[in-house]
Amino acid sequence: MDRPKIIILVSPSVDGRIALGPNRTLIDELEDSRQFEEHPWTEIEEKIRMLHHPKADMLGSYSYIKKDEPLKPLPHYEGDASRLYKDFFNEQNIKKKNRWNIIVDGRGRIRTFKKDPNNQQRLHLVTSQVPADYLYFLQQNKVPYLIAGKERVDLKVAFKKLKEHCGITELLHTSGGKLAGALLRDGMVDEINLIINPRIIGGFKTPTLFESLDLEDDQHPTDLVLITNKTLKNDFIWLQYRVKHNN
Numbered sequence: 001m002d003r004p005k006i007i008i009l010v011s012p013s014v015d016g017r018i019a020l021g022p023n024r025t026l027i028d029e030l031e032d033s034r035q036f037e038e039h040p041w042t043e044i045e046e047k048i049r050m051l052h053h054p055k056a057d058m059l060g061s062y063s064y065i066k067k068d069e070p071l072k073p074l075p076h077y078e079g080d081a082s083r084l085y086k087d088f089f090n091e092q093n094i095k096k097k098n099r100w101n102i103i104v105d106g107r108g109r110i111r112t113f114k115k116d117p118n119n120q121q122r123l124h125l126v127t128s129q130v131p132a133d134y135l136y137f138l139q140q141n142k143v144p145y146l147i148a149g150k151e152r153v154d155l156k157v158a159f160k161k162l163k164e165h166c167g168i169t170e171l172l173h174t175s176g177g178k179l180a181g182a183l184l185r186d187g188m189v190d191e192i193n194l195i196i197n198p199r200i201i202g203g204f205k206t207p208t209l210f211e212s213l214d215l216e217d218d219q220h221p222t223d224l225v226l227i228t229n230k231t232l233k234n235d236f237i238w239l240q241y242r243v244k245h246n247n
C-alpha cells in the first residue's frame with residue numbers, strides 16, 4: 001500500500017451531526033469542564049493509540065479557522081518565488097518530536113501558530129495555488145510543508161509523500177466530515193471509530209459525518225465489519241469498524 005493506514009476517530013450525535021451548527025463546535029461546549037469530564041474521548045483515543053501507534057494525527061483547516069473567517073494579511077514576498085514551490089522540511093527538527101501533526105491547508109488559510117500539543121511536529125499539506133507569501137511565511141516559522149495538487153490537496157499524492165518521506169505508516173484522522181468524506185470516496189479509510197454522543201442535534205446546515213459527493217448510479221455503499229461495540233460512561237457508545245476494501 002503506497003499510503004499510511006488511515007484510522008478515523010470522531011464523535012457524532014445519534015443523528016450523525018459532528019457540531020452544534022455551522023459555526024458552533026461541539027468542542028467549544030466541551031471546553032466547559034463539566035461537559036469535558038462527561039465525554040469519554042480521551043479514554044478511547046488512548047485505546048486507539050495503544051492499538052495502532054499512529055505516527056501522525058491529521059486535521060482539516062476548518063478545525064483551525066472558520067470557513068468564512070477573514071485571513072490575516074501577510075508581508076509580501078519579494079524574492080524568487082519558484083524556490084518556495086518545493087516540498088520543505090527539516091529532518092533535523094523532526095527526529096526530536098513525538099509524532100506528526102498533519103494539517104490539510106490547501107488554500108493557505110492558517111496563519112497563526114499555537115504551540116502544538118504533545119511535542120508534535122506540525123506539517124502543512126498545501127497546493128501549488130497557495131500564494132508565495134504564504135509559503136515564505138511557513139518557511140520563516142520553520143513549518144514544514146508538502147505540495148500536492150492544484151486546487152485542492154491531492155490526498156493520494158500527499159499520503160504517498162507522507163509515507164515515503166516521513167515514514168508515516170499509520171495516521172489518526174480526527175477532523176470534520178468533509179475531509180473524511182473525501183477520504184472515504186477515494187477509498188482511503190481503513191478503520192472508523194465512532195463515539196456516539198447520546199444527543200440529537202438536527203439541522204440542515206449542521207456539519208455531519210462523511211460529507212461527500214453523492215454515490216453515482218454504479219457506486220455502492222462502503223461495507224464495514226464491526227470490531228468493537230462498547231457501552232461507555234454517561235450513555236456514550238464506542239463503535240469500531242474495519243472498512244472492507246473491494247480490491
Ligand SMILES: NC(=O)c1ccc[n+]([C@@H]2O[C@H](COP(=O)([O-])OP(=O)(O)OC[C@H]3O[C@@H](n4cnc5c(N)ncnc54)[C@H](OP(=O)(O)O)[C@@H]3O)[C@@H](O)[C@H]2O)c1
Pocket residue numbers: 009010011012017018019022024025026027059060061062063104105106107108151152153154155174175176177178179180182207211
Ligand atoms: N465531533 C467531532 O468529533 C469533531 C471532530 C472534528 C471536527 N468536528 C467539527 O467538524 C467541523 C469541521 O468539519 P468540516 O466538514 O466543515 O471540515 P473538515 O472536515 O475539516 O474539512 C475541511 C478541510 O478538508 C479539506 N477538504 C475538503 N474536501 C476536500 C477534498 N475533496 N480534497 C482535499 N481536501 C479537501 C479542506 O481543504 P481547503 O483548506 O483546501 O478548503 C479543509 O482543509 C467543525 O464544526 C468541527 O467542530 C467535529
